[in-house]
Amino acid sequence: MNNVIPLRPGDGPLRPDGDATGPAGAGAGAAGPDGGPAGTSGPKTTALHDLHTELGARFTDFGGWDMPLRYGKELEEHRAVRESAGVFDLSHMGEVRVTGRWAAALLDHALISNISAVPVGKAKYSMICAEDGGIIDDLIVYRIGEEEFLVVPNAGNAPAVVDELQKRRKDKGFGGYDCEVFDETAMTSLIAVQGPRAEEIVSAVVLPIIGMDTEAELAGEVPTVAGLGYYAAMLGVIRPGSTGDAAADGAAHGVSAATIRDGAAHMDGDINVMLARTGYTGEDGFEIFVPNGDARATWDAVMAAADRLGGGDGGGDGNGGDGDGGGDGNGGGPVAVPCGLACRDTLRLEAGMPLYGNELSRDVTPVDAGLGVLAATKSKDAFVGRDAIVAAKESGPAKVLVGLVGEGKRAARSGYPLLDADGNPIGEVTSGALSPTLGHPIALAYVDANAGIAAGLLTGDDPAKPTPIEGAGVTVDIRGKALPYAVVKLPFYKRT
Structure with a gap:
């Protein structure tokens, strides 16, 4: 198996349960609430938990x-x-690797999208659903090789996604996929x-390094960060303590995308990564x-690079978010700051x-969510x-997701x-x-399809496709007080 995130020398191969047979097994997993193994009671913690504590999170x-x-x-x-x-x-998000000659066929069977059509180096947003159409999870699938995929489910749903993929792997006759x-x-x-x-x-x-065998790489193109398209991925190396220009630093050491392939020409301390141009904020x-x-060295390298871009003199040690090491690239503040899940939700x-x-x-179908496509x-x-x-597409959704704005x-x-x-x-x-x-x-709100049509919030010309009527008014009961809201087209914010 060609791990797109290479294990360190001496690490064993992964077993189907996700542990490694060598030193990167349980000891390399997420820590428990007291820094112990993830199997301890209480919530799991990421490898960066101590850093977040230092930053006052x-x-x-x-x-x-x-x-x-x-x-x-x-x-x-x-x-x-x-x-x-x-x-x-x-790091709470799941990472599930599916590999083998029928990996694409399994994902075509298990997920609702045409995963086999995704080119190597590209990604697709999809869903895994139950037989009744209910959504088990929405996820992103990266094709990282002809016979290798990385599935990224939501944190709380990762175990269910793994279980479903394992079950559905056995659906095909003659021993399964x-x-x-x-x-x-x-x-x-x-x-x-x-x-x-x-x-x-x-x-x-x-x-950036060559190694994923994308169509562009096979044609002789050298990958760049700037050239990485949206919903695409590539392999890369992070060199802690570099000059701040990854490409120039590599050239200074005689290292280029063409020479770093499958582990060749690496320097001591290099960090192997997979880089994807994806996100959940509405921004690049x-x-x-x-x-x-x-993880800690990667975080520190990112913050140090941001400080250099802003002219700051700190942040490389993980303290860029406390106001001590920011640059002047953003109105006198740091170029980049640590961010938590609260702002990720509003973004x-x-x-x-x-x-x-x-x-x-599980009570919502892709059609209800406006994602039947x-x-x-x-x-x-x-x-x-x-x-x-198919039945939901033909009959129309039971409810419709709409965007609302208030005063x-x-x-x-x-x-x-x-x-x-x-x-x-x-x-x-x-x-x-x-906002x-x-x-x-x-x-965001769900409106009952029939009631929404009767109330003038949704078009009723085609019962199979009730559509929100932009500008239509509705009342929201906010703690006993009825306040006016208006239907708007999504998204609320779109970057220019």
């Missing part, structure tokens, strides 16, 4: 993980991502750099997949992106949940009811906040 239990909620003021973290850059620890499913969550860290200056920062940190951004043991809400547990669940019902004759999704400062929150002109409930808010960027309340 407030923590929250999210999906069974003790994650940083904020480091200071979430409004400042939110604005940093919109105006410059933010750095997130997303000829492939393996490896859960690598416990040994992998994920660091995201998001914002308008993300490309500058990552270009100064990551030296990158996600860095790295072994747990290299994704402004971008109109659904969150599992709010907009997505992800289901390859025309190009695939069979996949788990296909019949239910003033009182935000609608998850669970608040939507009311028609007569005060009858016709839906429910799934996510809501006072830091727009300055007014925004919300």
